[in-house]
Amino acid sequence: MIDYTQLYAGIQHTPALRSWLTTLPQQVADGLNPSRWGDMADWREALENLPDINASTYSLKDEVRIGAASDATAEQLATLEAELRKLHPWRKGPWTLFDIFIDTEWRSDWKWDRVAPHLHDLKDRLVLDVGCGSGYHCWRQFGAGARRVIGIDPSAKFVAQFYALKKYLGLEKPVDVLPLGIEALPPALRAFDTTLSMGVLYHRRSPLDHLRELRDTLRPGGQLLLETLVIEGGAGECLVPEGRYAKMRNVWFFPTTATLESWLRKSGFTDVKTVDVDQTSTDEQRSTDWMRFESLTDFLDPNDPSKTIEGHPAPLRATLTATAT
Numbered sequence: 001m002i003d004y005t006q007l008y009a010g011i012q013h014t015p016a017l018r019s020w021l022t023t024l025p026q027q028v029a030d031g032l033n034p035s036r037w038g039d040m041a042d043w044r045e046a047l048e049n050l051p052d053i054n055a056s057t058y059s060l061k062d063e064v065r066i067g068a069a070s071d072a073t074a075e076q077l078a079t080l081e082a083e084l085r086k087l088h089p090w091r092k093g094p095w096t097l098f099d100i101f102i103d104t105e106w107r108s109d110w111k112w113d114r115v116a117p118h119l120h121d122l123k124d125r126l127v128l129d130v131g132c133g134s135g136y137h138c139w140r141q142f143g144a145g146a147r148r149v150i151g152i153d154p155s156a157k158f159v160a161q162f163y164a165l166k167k168y169l170g171l172e173k174p175v176d177v178l179p180l181g182i183e184a185l186p187p188a189l190r191a192f193d194t195t196l197s198m199g200v201l202y203h204r205r206s207p208l209d210h211l212r213e214l215r216d217t218l219r220p221g222g223q224l225l226l227e228t229l230v231i232e233g234g235a236g237e238c239l240v241p242e243g244r245y246a247k248m249r250n251v252w253f254f255p256t257t258a259t260l261e262s263w264l265r266k267s268g269f270t271d272v273k274t275v276d277v278d279q280t281s282t283d284e285q286r287s288t289d290w291m292r293f294e295s296l297t298d299f300l301d302p303n304d305p306s307k308t309i310e311g312h313p314a315p316l317r318a319t320l321t322a323t324a325t
Helices: 005-012 019-020 026-029 040-049 074-085 108-118 138-144 156-169 209-218 256-266
Strands: 096-097 100-102 126-130 148-152 175-178 190-198 219-229 269-279 304-308 316-324
Touching: 005 019, 019 040, 026 175, 040 074, 040 156, 074 100, 096 156, 100 148, 108 190, 108 219, 108 269, 108 304, 126 138, 126 209, 126 256, 138 148, 138 156, 138 175, 138 190, 156 175, 190 209, 209 219, 209 256, 219 256, 256 269, 256 316
Parallel strands: 126 148, 126 190, 148 175, 190 219
Antiparallel strands: 096 100, 219 316, 269 316
16 A cells, blocks of 8 residues: 555656656665564554545645545444554644544644744645654645645654555645655755755754755755754754753754754855744643653653753744745
């Protein structure tokens, strides 16, 4: 069921991306290799067991809603929910499939409502979503008019979750999630009209290298939308946690917005703007029946929620936009 034939054909007819075909199929095969993912066979089995249901309608503009309960039998709905739950945990969403509500850890629709007003009109644009998870924002970008959306995220489980949705939204639709990191893209590709990187920068050992990689995905004049954790303070200030941050491993740099703006200018961007700063709440990120592990409440100091459990400032997220030179 995980099949990129349609994507490869689309890339073949997109001159700016065509060179990627020399490496992409093998990169995808490596990214989905069962030797890397012990549960890959189980995820594929869950996808194969999803019932065949024709969605009478779908919505991507204001939410991701697929079909209605009346499109399926009670038995099909029970099977659908059971197989979807085998792909636990569901991090990004929410999703509604045939009136089954997948209440994900993150209210990604809230983030979309914050960032979408700052995107250039997506109509007919070629969009790259870096660190896209299971593709929630990819579908919202397509719903906003993008002609093709390519999401990349190294986790094969996110790919399985994405295909569980795409089965019912339509395998022919030009929206894809690849099991890759940004380093898999050809260098200096300069192909996309819009690139989004949300919740990635603080996981990069070298943030300036990541910003340069993002610049190199964009055509000259293309728009970057960057969302990441920041701290309050002035130009030149940055938090570098020695251990974990909010129980997260692999975290490196938390700049102020002024510092981040400077990094973007140094990395080949103009028109750099901080367009939103938002304190993450326990209503936006929390444990649910579809994500039963620890979440934000467990990552904050129980006696002072303005701090993480380690004593760092609690998560503050900023959104910036910039234009590639």
